[in-house]
Amino acid sequence: MSNHSSNQTVFLIGESLEFPPVTRANPEGLLAVGGDLSAERLLLAYQNGIFPWFNNDSLILWWSPPMRMVLYPKKVKISKSMLKVIRNERFALTKNVCFEQVIRACSIIKRTGQEGTWITEGMKNAYLKLHQLGWAKSYEVWEGETLVGGLYGFDLGHVFCGESMFSTVSNASKFAFIKLAQELERRQYAIIDCQLHTPHLASLGAEEIPRGEFMDILKAQKE
Known part of the structure; x- marks a missing residue:
């Protein structure tokens, strides 16, 4: 991970079916926010080392932690x-x-x-x-x-x-x-x-x- 990772902004997902590279995740492993839980998006996430984890009152949070x-x-x-x-x-x-x-x-x-x-x-x-x-x-x-x-x-x-x-x-x-x-x-x-x-x-x-x-x-x- 680069030295400036703490300054990275979290990617906001729109309707398009895509995720940023996992190396863009912040130091805690948060990569992106938003999107949906469609089967297509979840499949894309798992195939690329990303998983959703969030609370009821939150936007969907997508993670790829630095240690797995x-x-x-x-x-x-x-x-x-x-x-x-x-x-x-x-x-x-x-x-x-x-x-x-x-x-x-x-x-x-x-x-x-x-x-x-x-x-x-x-x-x-x-x-x-x-x-x-x-x-x-x-x-x-x-x-x-x-x-x-x-x-x-x-x-x-x-x-x-x-x-x-x-x-x-x-x-x-x-x-x-x-x-x-x-x-x-x-x-x-x-x-x-x-x-x-x-x-x-x-x-x-x-x-x-x-x-x-x-x-x-x-x-x-x-x-």
Whole structure:
């Protein structure tokens, strides 16, 4: 990033389907403001290392942080206690069975130190459309007949962009994340994009890499 990045202005998106280069993002990673959540714009964003993240009362904010939290699927960490959970078959996993329920659960789950949700009604509707088009995927965790955890994200074919996960019982979202990583390792995906650092993701083996490195991985399979 250039030395004068702190003086950069944030790009205002109009109706045209475009984003500025990610190197134009400010030091916090904010790249652009405005636009819409159309399937076409969201696809363009994910293909170019950009994601939306904003509150209900805000314009749409588009981000590409200088450090990107990612998981290389083969590096997923499975603790001894999680190995036991997996072995005792307490949970069952399904895929794309109830996408709408998963995104709704992610939007209402209480999170430490976080007020409200960034998964607005507009976001839910946008991702439901992406799911119908085959881009957005969900992984569901069941305990008996009850949905107890899951995650959803955007599938680029070589990179899975994780959006959010939820748990109503201990270890359910970890189970979903581990199963996702194992499946993507088998399918030779490069990374799971986790976007931003959290201790929870770090405990599962995710790590931060520079944006340039992330972009190289993202673009590699396009060529």
